[in-house]
Amino acid sequence: MNLHLKVWRQKDAKSPGQLVPIEARNIPEDASFLEMLDIVNDDLTVKGEEPIAFDHDCREGICGTCSLSINGLPHGPSETTTCQLYMRKFKDGETIHVEPFRAKTFPVVRDLIVDRSAFDRIQQAGGFITARAGSAQDANCLPVPKVAADAAMEAAACIGCGACVAACPNASAMLFVGAKVSHLALLPQGQAERTSRALKMVRTMDEEGFGNCSNYLECEAVCPADIPASVIARLNREYTVASCKDAVC
Amino acid sequence: MNSISSYLSSSIGRKWIVALTGLGLFGFVVGHLIGNLQVFLGPEPLNRYALFLQSLGELLWVIRLGLLAMVVAHIVFTIKLRMENRAARPVGYAVTNRRAATFPARMMTLSGLMVLCFIIFHLLHFTAHKIDPSFAHMTDAMGRHDVYRMLILGFQSKAASTFYIVAVGLLAMHLNHGIGSLFQTLGLNSAKLRPLWEKGGVALSWLIFLGYASIPVAVLTGVLKL
Structure with a gap:
């Protein structure tokens, strides 16, 4: 052709x-x-x-x-x-x-190559766990309900390609950050740094200059990994709860 | 203090302000509609209701100033967010193809600004009586302000009625995206709840439109008369 x-x-x-x-x-x-x-x-x-x-x-x-x-x-x-x-x-x-x-x-x-290292900097701000994970534990040592495991896996499917930012009329990175924050917030290993992670990743996202979410849901429609927009709702929740905790403690 | 100010300067914090003020204003829109629908019960209940609101005295001003503060915060924070959104994509696409964004969602700023213009006119019309000063001196048999008469005479003008119907249409369009959107922003959304907010929001926005539009339509068609 x-x-x-x-x-x-x-x-x-x-x-x-x-x-x-x-x-x-x-x-x-x-x-x-x-x-x-x-x-x-x-x-x-x-x-x-x-x-x-x-x-x-x-x-x-x-x-x-x-x-x-x-x-x-x-x-x-x-x-x-x-x-x-x-x-x-x-x-x-x-x-x-x-x-x-x-x-x-x-x-x-x-030409068609863009620098997506802003995503790396958001990840480096908190998209990980610092506790030494060690070798694999005995099965069932760390109970994870099936529902949480599925939701975490769904969020972890994000490959960080940036299509969400590219599709968003506001060039917002909320789907990406929502996926990264959700993935660890749903698992026991992510609990220790749950508060600081949400605060640091959102702060870095804002500092980088991404737009704000207007709930157009274009991100979800183009995501090659089928990340659902519910991760954005979770991010909104996680960040607000984290800010409240940060204000008190 | 530091964490509060950093929350309010964050993207999510500012969106929460827009969502919470939006929720408050939506509450007013619903309350105002229920109050106004009493026009279908006749002059007595409507004028009694109006007198009750006036009798709130200072409390009425607390409510009015609260609503004004919500409108101002809703707009100020949205402008800030919009400016950042524009700055986030300095070079646009030659071709864009939308898959999900609905027409009401893309028209939020425009519909919001037009609703603001309408609110100003509406207050001048029925609250400050600046459009027709005779509205201020209408009293019923019991000596109360005759809101029923004012409303009927106001909507007997085809121009005013058409303007009101278009304006509540724009308000409904704003809410069509706004209702579902605010629950998403407040984090009260999930795969389970999503159909409820999306379909419920659209249904509610239509109900708001039909409810408000029914009053001028009833006056124009003669269902409601003096």
């Missing part, structure tokens, strides 16, 4: 960028979106032009490295990540807009 791409090209963080029309020729329907870009890049290289820079790693939908806003949707019309989006989802001759994730907190590094 042949496609008309409109790709955001930007030399580096400081240069201005623009959408550039690029033709994608002889693309197999079974190619993934990233493989399509590989083919286009081969053509560009042969022609002596700069290949399109884009993020990718596992190409299995589990690492959260690939990004891209495709026709205005983070990860495009796929149910999961861009690497798991196949060209059969598009029509021959279609025009496809490919842009980087847009947010002040995700500055463009080059």
Whole structure:
């Protein structure tokens, strides 16, 4: 199949960028979106032009490295990540807009690559437990009700790709932070630092300059890991309770 | 003090203020509607109710100032949040594709500002009697302020009635997103509760619209008359 791409090209963080029309020729329907870009890049290289820079790693939908806003949707019309989006989802001759994730907190590094280290800094602020976990305990030593285990697992599925921020009209990171805070708040191992974690992660999120949640729920609709917006409600609760505890103790 | 100020300067803290003031104002909207629907019971109950409110004296001013404070806080904190939201995406997309955001959700600022304009007009119309000064001197047989008469005469103007219906439509649209949204912000949401807030919020907003719109419609159609 042949496609008309409109790709955001930007030399580096400081240069201005623009959408550039690029033709994608002889693309197999079974190619993934990233493989399509590989083919286009081969053509560009042969022609002596700069290949399109884009993020990718596992190409299995589990690492959260690939990004891209495709026709205005983070990860495009796929149910999961861009690497798991196949060209059969598009029509021959279609025009496809490919842009980087847009947010002040995700500055463009080059072409379609954005710097998502703001997420790392939020994680480093409290998205972990400092207690030495040691080797595996005897089964059932640490009782976790099935409901809590399922909810924690659901939140832990977040791969930190940033699609939630990219889709949010406010570029808010509440779904990401909600998933990280929920995951540990639901498990016994996360209890010791439950209060400080919520405070530090939200504070860092605000300092980084992410927007505020308006409950549009666009984040949930595009999340490749199906993180539900209920983690945002939990984050609102966790942070407020943590602030109250912090004010008293 | 330090933790309170840092809470109120956080994204979530400020959203709680917007949600709590929104909840308070929603309570007023419901109370005001129930009070006003007494118009369907005739002049006696409505004028008695109006006299009761006036007889609250200083307490009435406490309520009024409380409502004013809630309106101001609701708007001030929203403006701050909105400004940050705009700043959070300096370079927009060439193409955007929305999957979830509803029309009322995207219109919150606009519907809110228009409701604010309406509230100012509404107060000038029926509370301060600035639009039609004769409203201030209407008394019924018992010497009470004749609110029933004022209301009927006020809504017999097609322009005023149409304006009211559009305005309560905008208020209902604001609540359509606002009701469900405030419970999410207050953290009182979960997979179990979500359908209740989402469907309940939409249903309540429609009830508010139908309730408020029924009064001018009843006057215009002659169901309610002097």
